Amino acid sequence: MSLELRDIRKYFGEVRANDGVSIRVERGELHGLLGENGAGKSTLMKILSGFIEADSGEVVVDDQVIAMKSPRDAIAAGIGMLHQDPLVFLPFSVLENFVLGNPRADRDQARSELLRLGESFGFAFEPEAPVRTLTVGERQQLEIVRLLWLGAKVLILDEPTTGISATQQALLFEALRTLAGQGMIVIFVSHKLEEVEALCDRVTVMRRGRAVGDVPLPAPIDRLVEMMFGRAVKVAERDHRGLGDVAIELARLCVDDRLVSLRDLDLLVHRGEVIGLAGLEGSGQRTLLRSCAGLLAPRSGRLEAGGADLAGHPYHEHREAGIHYLPAGRLEEGLIRGVTVAEHFLLAGERKGPIIDWDSAHDEARRRIEEHSIVGTTDSPAESLSGGNQQRLLLAMMPAGVDVLLMEHPTRGLDIASADWVWSRLLERVEQGTAIIFSSADLDELLRYSDRIIVFFAGRVIAVLDAADTDAVRLAHLIGGKDLG
Amino acid sequence: MTTRRPILRFRPGSRIIAVVLALGFTSLLVAATGASPFEAFRLLWQGSVGTTDKLANTLMTWVPLALASAGLVVTFSAGLWNIGVEGQIVMGAIAASWVAREVDLGTAAIITLAVAAGLVAGMLWGLLAGVLRVYARVNEIFGGLGLDFVATGLVVYLVIGPWKRSGIASTSGTDLFPREAWMPTIGDRLAPIAIVLAVIAIVAVFALMRGTYFGLRLKAVGANPTSAFIIGIRTHRYLLAAMAIGGALAGVAGTVQAIGFQHKLVPAISGGYGFLGILVVLLAAYRAALVAPIAFFFVMISVGSSQLSLRLGLDSSIGGVIQGALVLTAVLVGGWQVQRATRRAAAEEV
Numbered sequence: 001m002s003l004e005l006r007d008i009r010k011y012f013g014e015v016r017a018n019d020g021v022s023i024r025v026e027r028g029e030l031h032g033l034l035g036e037n038g039a040g041k042s043t044l045m046k047i048l049s050g051f052i053e054a055d056s057g058e059v060v061v062d063d064q065v066i067a068m069k070s071p072r073d074a075i076a077a078g079i080g081m082l083h084q085d086p087l088v089f090l091p092f093s094v095l096e097n098f099v100l101g102n103p104r105a106d107r108d109q110a111r112s113e114l115l116r117l118g119e120s121f122g123f124a125f126e127p128e129a130p131v132r133t134l135t136v137g138e139r140q141q142l143e144i145v146r147l148l149w150l151g152a153k154v155l156i157l158d159e160p161t162t163g164i165s166a167t168q169q170a171l172l173f174e175a176l177r178t179l180a181g182q183g184m185i186v187i188f189v190s191h192k193l194e195e196v197e198a199l200c201d202r203v204t205v206m207r208r209g210r211a212v213g214d215v216p217l218p219a220p221i222d223r224l225v226e227m228m229f230g231r232a233v234k235v236a237e238r239d240h241r242g243l244g245d246v247a248i249e250l251a252r253l254c255v256d257d258r259l260v261s262l263r264d265l266d267l268l269v270h271r272g273e274v275i276g277l278a279g280l281e282g283s284g285q286r287t288l289l290r291s292c293a294g295l296l297a298p299r300s301g302r303l304e305a306g307g308a309d310l311a312g313h314p315y316h317e318h319r320e321a322g323i324h325y326l327p328a329g330r331l332e333e334g335l336i337r338g339v340t341v342a343e344h345f346l347l348a349g350e351r352k353g354p355i356i357d358w359d360s361a362h363d364e365a366r367r368r369i370e371e372h373s374i375v376g377t378t379d380s381p382a383e384s385l386s387g388g389n390q391q392r393l394l395l396a397m398m399p400a401g402v403d404v405l406l407m408e409h410p411t412r413g414l415d416i417a418s419a420d421w422v423w424s425r426l427l428e429r430v431e432q433g434t435a436i437i438f439s440s441a442d443l444d445e446l447l448r449y450s451d452r453i454i455v456f457f458a459g460r461v462i463a464v465l466d467a468a469d470t471d472a473v474r475l476a477h478l479i480g481g482k483d484l485g
Numbered sequence: 486m487t488t489r490r491p492i493l494r495f496r497p498g499s500r501i502i503a504v505v506l507a508l509g510f511t512s513l514l515v516a517a518t519g520a521s522p523f524e525a526f527r528l529l530w531q532g533s534v535g536t537t538d539k540l541a542n543t544l545m546t547w548v549p550l551a552l553a554s555a556g557l558v559v560t561f562s563a564g565l566w567n568i569g570v571e572g573q574i575v576m577g578a579i580a581a582s583w584v585a586r587e588v589d590l591g592t593a594a595i596i597t598l599a600v601a602a603g604l605v606a607g608m609l610w611g612l613l614a615g616v617l618r619v620y621a622r623v624n625e626i627f628g629g630l631g632l633d634f635v636a637t638g639l640v641v642y643l644v645i646g647p648w649k650r651s652g653i654a655s656t657s658g659t660d661l662f663p664r665e666a667w668m669p670t671i672g673d674r675l676a677p678i679a680i681v682l683a684v685i686a687i688v689a690v691f692a693l694m695r696g697t698y699f700g701l702r703l704k705a706v707g708a709n710p711t712s713a714f715i716i717g718i719r720t721h722r723y724l725l726a727a728m729a730i731g732g733a734l735a736g737v738a739g740t741v742q743a744i745g746f747q748h749k750l751v752p753a754i755s756g757g758y759g760f761l762g763i764l765v766v767l768l769a770a771y772r773a774a775l776v777a778p779i780a781f782f783f784v785m786i787s788v789g790s791s792q793l794s795l796r797l798g799l800d801s802s803i804g805g806v807i808q809g810a811l812v813l814t815a816v817l818v819g820g821w822q823v824q825r826a827t828r829r830a831a832a833e834e835v
Binding site for chain 2: 343
């Protein structure tokens with residue numbers, strides 16, 4: 001059997017989630033799909049498993065085009081998807097979850113099938129145990145045998161190693177190798193290089209909605225990182241300024257996030273300095289940004305800004321100390337659906353008495369719309385703006401006199417013109433003494449705008465680099481977890 | 486992605502479609518029983534606003550519904566499903582009844598004190614649900630429902646216990662309050678003070694939501710608490726304030742029920758206006774300006790439907806059916822429009 005995706009396209013508004021992706025996978029192949037968050041992997045796999053419909057393109061199994069309208073069609077064609085959070089029904093038992101989706105099955109027969117399939121992979125199931133008592137890894141195991149029992153010949157796993165133990169991961173990889181040995185196709189979706197390297201025979205790398213490479217493994221790690229992050233073309237365009245006073249200082253900071261723990265982090269950032277945070281998604285960059293913003297309370301250590309130790313203090317005190325945070329999810333954590341541009345300026349701005357003067361609010365909003373070249377009107381709801389204009393609105397909402405600006409992926413999803421505009425605005429702030437700490441999945445952006453680059457790997461800071469003395473190859477290696485030494 | 490509560494957004498004309506659909510549906514129901522739908526609707530009109538007396542009665546029924554609905558506009562805008570509104574009405578009524586029974590100062594003072602007491606009691610009951618939600622993470626629906634039962638239990642206890650009628654304890658209510666504690670009326674029923682309170686509440690909520698920073702922030706917290714927090718709004722304060730305002734207005738509704746309408750405390754003192762108010766606010770799409778007419782329309786149906794049982798032999802619950810059908814069709818039409826808009830947007834994107 002073989003599986004082929006032909007020229008798959010899926011656009012969400014201006015965002016080209018999949019922009020003409022073609023992949024072919026043969027029988028018995030363990031195929032990796034690698035890419036940063038937002039590269040389009042999940043969209044592609046949702047199309048392949050029937051959860052969403054492609055705008056155009058074909059899914060072909062054994063040279064037959066499959067009409068993919070719902071997950072039912074995918075299952076019928078032998079394509080089974082294991083989601084990042086296994087779709088189990090918590091109040092039900094293991095056996096009940098197993099027979100869901102196959103309601104005509106005989107219970108006793110199902111029980112023996114469950115135990116037999118489990119045994120063949122070394123999974124131990126208790127059929128009557130409630131699923132809520134199972135770990136994420138055990139839920140995955142249940143989901144895998146369920147899909148196999150339903151007749152899956154293609155198994156898609158979306159970031160399956162998130163939240164499972166090392167033992168369970170070893171067991172999972174062993175099971176996947178066995179399945180491939182039996183002639184099944186396994187598609188392993190991940191942003192973790194080392195896992196794809198350890199498990200897969202081939203890998204397709206996705207970046208910005210396109211498949212940018214299809215290579216047999218093992219392959220040189222810097223080549224993979226370069227495909228994921230893009231080649232850095234220009235370096236150090238801007239004048240690296242002399243250092244000013246300290247803007248923010250972290251001393252022996254320890255923070256626990258859900259999956260990442262930062263340990264004993266020391267960092268001194270000066271006014272007018274730009275710090276880039278590099279690393280694979282989920283390596284600790286967001287944890288650092290959110291703890292600096294005051295959204296994650298550190299376990300121990302100091303976080304000093306504006307002459308005070310803010311560690312453990314609420315978010316609002318961080319804001320008052322001049323720390324400003326712009327998260328990646330613009331409509332989730334920044335702007336508000338159903339609230340207009342003018343209203344956003346009112347919400348973010350200084351409050352002048354209890355009553356809103358709508359006339360002057362609109363005048364002010366028009367002025368700022370013009371100043372920041374936002375395509376939209378004062379009465380446009382935030383969600384009607386394009387991604388680039390949402391980012392412009394967020395920047396326009398930022399008050400003057402921000403000392404430390406924390407940004408996640410400042411230009412993700414933006415076209416080149418918008419991205420350049422965003423950075424020209426940010427650099428104006430830097431000239432005025434604002435320190436910027438930003439995370440990015442773009443080598444070029446990191447090297448071009450940072451003074452220093454902090455590289456994260458698996459929740460640890462593995463290098464602090466002077467951007468002027470760093471090249472893309474070294475950075476790519478570090479992001480992949482290997483130093484050239 | 487954050488999950489967002491569904492907000493009904495109507496395009497102009499959709500309410501009319503909803504009303505026509507609901508009237509069509511109830512006409513079919515009435516016709517199925519063999520009665521004439523036209524006659525039924527004429528009787529509804531006659532029974533609610535046909536005579537001065539009936540109009541006065543309808544207006545006095547409108548007051549608590551309008552007050553409770555105005556408060557719900559505030560809590561719903563903040564994204565809080567304040568199911569506890571019934572309990573807040575009851576607590577307001579209890580506090581007002583206490584003033585009416587115990588304070589002996591002359592009408593003006595008693596009424597002022599009763600309104601203040603009802604307002605504070607409703608506010609505290611609302612705040613309690615808010616505190617449970619904000620600090621103990623008890624969903625306001627469950628917290629509010631629990632507090633509803635507590636309030637209802639308390640009123641029954643008072644009516645058959647400490648405040649029982651002289652001689653016999655009866656669930657028909659306490660003794661009538663002394664005359665000085667009644668809201669003064671024009672004619673038999675119409676208490677102008679009550680009408681004024683309802684109008685003030687609606688205008689105040691309209692102004693609050695339309696023209697103040699507080700209202701705008703409340704709306705932001707309701708639409709996306711995460712973004713609102715990151716923008717710098719202290720979301721907890723706004724959630725608590727919304728519950729306090731909603732509860733206070735419900736408390737005033739209870740006060741009007743006690744000293745303006747029943748003139749005693751009865752177990753069913755809330756009159757179900759809290760739950761009915763939820764329907765009114767859903768139909769008004771959280772807009773204060775629409776609360777007054779929609780509440781009036783609902784009350785017309787409630788009051789007028791008693792005529793249907795007398796004259797046409799229909800069960801008076803037909804009024805509830807019409808109200809329910811109205812909300813359902815409005816939700817349907819709203820959902821249908823959202824779906825159409827989504828499809829149109831999707832078609833434009835390709």
